[in-house]
Amino acid sequence: MSNEKKVTSLETEVEVESNTSWLNVFKWSMYDLANTIYSMVIVSLIINRYVLIVGQLENGLSYDKANAIFSGVVAAMQIIIAFSMPVMGAVSDSAGKRKPFVVGLTFAILLFASLLGFWHNLTLVLIFYVIANVSYQWSLAYYDAMLAFIAAPKDVGKVGAFGVAFGYFGTLLSLPVMIICEGIWGTPISQLPKVAEIASYKPPVQLQYGYYGVPWPFLIAMGMFLVFAIPFLFVKERQKKGEKPPTMQLIKQAFRQLKTTFKEIKTHREMFIFIIGYFLFVDAANVIVAYMFPIVRDGLLMSETFGMVFIVLSTISAVIFTYFVGMFADKKGAKNAFFLVGGLWIAAVIIGFVGIMLWSPVEIGANFPFIMIILMGVLAGPALGGTWVCQRAMIATLAPKEKFGEYFGFSKFSGKLSSAVGPLIWGATFLIFYRTWNYKTYALALLFIGLMLIIGLAIIALVKPERAARNY
Amino acid sequence: MNKKIKILIISWFIVLISALPALALERELFNNTEAMPQDSYYGLRAVIEKDNTYHLKVNSTQNIDLLILDEENFLNYNSTFHGNPTAYTAEHLYTNTSLIEFNITQTEDVVRYIVIENANITSNGAISTGEVNVTIVLSLVLTSKVPGYTLIITLSGLLLVSGLLTLRKKRKTL
Structure with a gap:
């Protein structure tokens, strides 16, 4: 039986773990594996191109309009997520247990993500996706908050990393299953190829749903999520004791806190500059990751299977190299680490841009363009992992110790809110340029996102960490 | 051998090997031999991109007609x-x-249909x-701009790095 430790604060009496049960950690981490299947299959692989196909085939929309609609919906969804997260955080902090919230929200994810495959109706697909994805983001808020109640304070970092590692397994497990689905139900075509066969005795190459067209891949992916999430039902979580304030009061308190933090951050010049720079920087990073699969498939005109392999490659690269970004941040400082990560992103964006403009369709084999595309995947992994590492390191450098949690939470809020801007730029680029630029619009969109990244980095360059340190 | 020199040699080797296909004068976009039934x-x-040159070669076992048409x-x-x-009007017609x-x-960027006719329409x-075996090859003629940019940038980058490394090594020896 694990020991308990009571920490008394002014408002509530919180009971946290003082002894880590690794079996309990395993059950908790299995949820990380399970929910990564959702984010990988639905968010990264399917939803964008599924919406493009539904929009074009069922609603007669053009590729650019369908893309703009999807980007608009994603932007609106990100705003909802950004503003609801502090509420979720507050509810989670005061809730007796977080597990029931995770379980309830998981049920919503499973239900609505499964429904995605049943109707090829643009409105329904977008509604189901928004519900599933908002539930997913909310569930993460509760899931992450469980960490302190299943691990001893000294093990929190280790246990968190354990969860992340399990998440990577989720990626590696789900992609082969989707490759099999593609083999059985066919390859989706969301954009007509540059050169396609026509014949009076053959059906023409046309837009097609492929494996997105049947409910099975959605059901299989969500079935995998369900199966791997079962151990989570048996996680033992310490319960918070003390009186729970009314929910409305909690929500008001959360927004008041957000407002106060914003006002306070403005007085910390270095932190304020960083938050603005980070807003642009992380937005660019989020957009590249969100559209990585369509960039490879519809921009570089490579195969569906290679698109999946590319994501696996970036994931493995992130696992291997993010650690070194952390080491670099420890040795050379957070600001220099941002330059390193920014350099990785810029290199990946340049390769993507040149690849789409000059090399598409990139052929798989021992040729220069293909090697460069592989390099792009290898660079993007640690660039993404490194972005979070640098954010944490920079906040730790700039924020007063007692404000670390508050400022870190605010930078997360800023990151979520910024995720709404990128898709809008992306969608607008397609709306304006797709007719003349065709698939090369992906290169143009990457260029704009790259510029945003450079501006973000230039603003971060103005931050003087030594001045912040002097102030505290 | 110095570790940096080893890395440099390997990088040069990879670049040169991988650049070989880029040095080719044409890049095949489509190559297929098809048995066309009678009356087909x-x-x-x-998608023909502006300012690019595409090379089309069609071979057949019997005489055919070839038409280049726009979408309409x-x-x-x-x-x-x-x-x-x-x-209908063909942009180009070979009978x-x-x-x-x-x-x-x-x-400008346009969509063109390359139609090989084994029928009595034209x-x-x-x-x-009867049946005709036809081989159709469409290639993008690589003008200097296609392989040039990437190759020149990469090679210049490598030359610069090599130069800097050599200078540093010399300075150290001095």
Whole structure:
């Protein structure tokens, strides 16, 4: 039986773990594996191109309009997520247990993500996706908050990393299953190829749903999520004791806190500059990751299977190299680490841009363009992992110790809110340029996102960490 | 051997090997041999990008006709082919031949249909008498701008790094 430790604060009496049960950690981490299947299959692989196909085939929309609609919906969804997260955080902090919230929200994810495959109706697909994805983001808020109640304070970092590692397994497990689905139900075509066969005795190459067209891949992916999430039902979580304030009061308190933090951050010049720079920087990073699969498939005109392999490659690269970004941040400082990560992103964006403009369709084999595309995947992994590492390191450098949690939470809020801007730029680029630029619009969109990244980095360059340190 | 020099040699080797295909004068976009039944058409729908030169080569075992059509005229041709005569005009027309080779260039991005006809639709064209084996190859003619930019940038980068490393090494030895 694990020991308990009571920490008394002014408002509530919180009971946290003082002894880590690794079996309990395993059950908790299995949820990380399970929910990564959702984010990988639905968010990264399917939803964008599924919406493009539904929009074009069922609603007669053009590729650019369908893309703009999807980007608009994603932007609106990100705003909802950004503003609801502090509420979720507050509810989670005061809730007796977080597990029931995770379980309830998981049920919503499973239900609505499964429904995605049943109707090829643009409105329904977008509604189901928004519900599933908002539930997913909310569930993460509760899931992450469980960490302190299943691990001893000294093990929190280790246990968190354990969860992340399990998440990577989720990626590696789900992609082969989707490759099999593609083999059985066919390859989706969301954009007509540059050169396609026509014949009076053959059906023409046309837009097609492929494996997105049947409910099975959605059901299989969500079935995998369900199966791997079962151990989570048996996680033992310490319960918070003390009186729970009314929910409305909690929500008001959360927004008041957000407002106060914003006002306070403005007085910390270095932190304020960083938050603005980070807003642009992380937005660019989020957009590249969100559209990585369509960039490879519809921009570089490579195969569906290679698109999946590319994501696996970036994931493995992130696992291997993010650690070194952390080491670099420890040795050379957070600001220099941002330059390193920014350099990785810029290199990946340049390769993507040149690849789409000059090399598409990139052929798989021992040729220069293909090697460069592989390099792009290898660079993007640690660039993404490194972005979070640098954010944490920079906040730790700039924020007063007692404000670390508050400022870190605010930078997360800023990151979520910024995720709404990128898709809008992306969608607008397609709306304006797709007719003349065709698939090369992906290169143009990457260029704009790259510029945003450079501006973000230039603003971060103005931050003087030594001045912040002097102030505290 | 110095570790940096080893890395440099390996990088040079990878770049040179991988750049070899880029040095080719043409990049094949499509290559297929098709057995066309009697009274049929076969071909390609291709996005022709502005200022690029495309090389088309068609070989057949019997005489055929070849038409290059834009989207609207292709739809009309297709209608005519399926028994609903609708007027169409081909941008290029080659009749009664078994070997065709030419370049396509456009001043703006367009969609073109390359239609090989083994049927009796085109007037004064080849007479379809049976199955025809046809080989169609469409390539992008690589003008210096395609491999040049990337190759020059990469090679200059490598030369610069090599130069800097050599200078540093010399300075250290001095």
